[in-house]
Amino acid sequence: MEVKAKAPGKIILSGEHAVVHGSTAVAASIDLYTYVSLRFPTPSDDDDTLTLQLKDMALEFSWPISRIKEALPASSPLSSIPTSCSMEYARSIAALVEEQNIPEAKIGLAAGISAFLWLYTSIQGFKPATVVITSELPLGSGLGSSAAFCVALSAALLAFSDSVSLDINHQGWLVFGEKEHELVNRWAFEGEKIIHGKPSGIDNTVSTYGNMIKFRSGSLTRIKTNMPLKMLITNTKVRRNTKALVAGVSERTLRHPDAMSFVFSAVDSIGKELSTIIQSPSPDDLSITEKEEKIEELMEMNQGLLQSMGVSHSSIETVLQTTLKYKLASKLTGAGGGGCVLTLLPTLLSGTVVDKVISELESCGFQCLIAGIGGSGTQIFFGGSS
Numbered sequence: 001m002e003v004k005a006k007a008p009g010k011i012i013l014s015g016e017h018a019v020v021h022g023s024t025a026v027a028a029s030i031d032l033y034t035y036v037s038l039r040f041p042t043p044s045d046d047d048d049t050l051t052l053q054l055k056d057m058a059l060e061f062s063w064p065i066s067r068i069k070e071a072l073p074a075s076s077p078l079s080s081i082p083t084s085c086s087m088e089y090a091r092s093i094a095a096l097v098e099e100q101n102i103p104e105a106k107i108g109l110a111a112g113i114s115a116f117l118w119l120y121t122s123i124q125g126f127k128p129a130t131v132v133i134t135s136e137l138p139l140g141s142g143l144g145s146s147a148a149f150c151v152a153l154s155a156a157l158l159a160f161s162d163s164v165s166l167d168i169n170h171q172g173w174l175v176f177g178e179k180e181h182e183l184v185n186r187w188a189f190e191g192e193k194i195i196h197g198k199p200s201g202i203d204n205t206v207s208t209y210g211n212m213i214k215f216r217s218g219s220l221t222r223i224k225t226n227m228p229l230k231m232l233i234t235n236t237k238v239r240r241n242t243k244a245l246v247a248g249v250s251e252r253t254l255r256h257p258d259a260m261s262f263v264f265s266a267v268d269s270i271g272k273e274l275s276t277i278i279q280s281p282s283p284d285d286l287s288i289t290e291k292e293e294k295i296e297e298l299m300e301m302n303q304g305l306l307q308s309m310g311v312s313h314s315s316i317e318t319v320l321q322t323t324l325k326y327k328l329a330s331k332l333t334g335a336g337g338g339g340c341v342l343t344l345l346p347t348l349l350s351g352t353v354v355d356k357v358i359s360e361l362e363s364c365g366f367q368c369l370i371a372g373i374g375g376s377g378t379q380i381f382f383g384g385s386s
């Protein structure tokens, strides 16, 4: 029995960090995916282990099922309702992760492996299986690799659970229905909590549903748009950790509650205005160029507010200054502190300018890509190959 699942990464057009504190944010899926394949052994395989292979990194982690049963609280009933990982369970999982001797340079993976063990044992219990992960997303760069990982994992695990009933004979990639989407999203959020500490839920939500969304306090509004949005994504290649950056903003908020509440409120207004512009039918009173100019201004304002939250970085500032030379507006995307920067590429911008700005950014050691925006959310595929 085998199932594959895929889930996309994302860009946040406005509102990262502030969304954790209740502000409106706007995000879109991108056409870079994390893939999870889940296979249960047949009795003749005589395999009684749970194995996690991280293919891109050539890493494999494996636990005898007897060891997992010994380490984790025996009375963890399989739950059809997504539940949070208790402190006690988290400690037991941490012991299982520590035994794997993760290379020091890859210690950031411990959080992802813990989320894996939580989601696996909560949805599938103590069954042997092999789970293989591959990803087109850079990890820890603001493109939502943690959410894509949790969403694809939850989708694969739920595909073979009693909580959903699916046509396992379906040919090709299958899109979940509303009920399954909700379940995947809620489980993925529990995984994100293990990785991020205090996630807003925007990343797992846009990875589950795809397209473009407006998100505020846990609820999503789908954004319908005919506007062709083209963004250059520049990866500064400065790795950072979302959990630490989110905690840093919370600490600043505790120190300066009044000032920060104005910052969050300004970000909220930016998100609302941005979604109105993106959704306004074309052609209307605003031409595409006028809309793009407004979006550029909102992006610049959002970047200024992110800077005042303390999540910019010298590498991000270099990208901003470089793109500004070409009169292009940019903002960081995701948690900041390094990671990726978005630059709006207006419809009428010539290819020559795009080539020039990319080559200047690349000469600084950054990596540029133009991803498709607003594609499909999570999907599953029954059977061996896709």
Ligand SMILES: Nc1ncnc2c1ncn2[C@@H]1O[C@H](COP(=O)(O)OP(=O)(O)O)[C@@H](O)[C@H]1O
Binding pocket: 034, 054, 108, 109, 110, 111, 112, 113, 133, 134, 135, 138, 139, 140, 141, 142, 143, 144, 145, 146, 147, 149, 195, 196, 240, 241, 242, 243, 334, 335
């Ligand atoms: N393909 C993957 N395999 C294992 N762990 C992953 C994978 N993708 C993401 N993760 C986990 O998520 C962490 C990165 O998440 P985060 O700091 O939120 O950055 P981002 O979500 O922007 O990539 C990694 O350090 C790892 O723990």
Ligand SMILES: C[C@@](O)(CCOP(=O)(O)O)CC(=O)O
Binding pocket: 015, 016, 017, 018, 019, 020, 141, 142, 143, 144, 145, 146, 196, 198, 199, 200, 201, 202, 203, 242, 246, 333, 334, 335, 336
């Ligand atoms: C900073 C934040 O708004 C987005 C984090 O995105 P990423 O993990 O850096 O891709 C956190 C959140 O909303 O959960």
Ligand SMILES: [Mg+2]
Binding pocket: 144, 145, 146, 147, 196, 203, 242
């Ligand atoms: Mg993340």
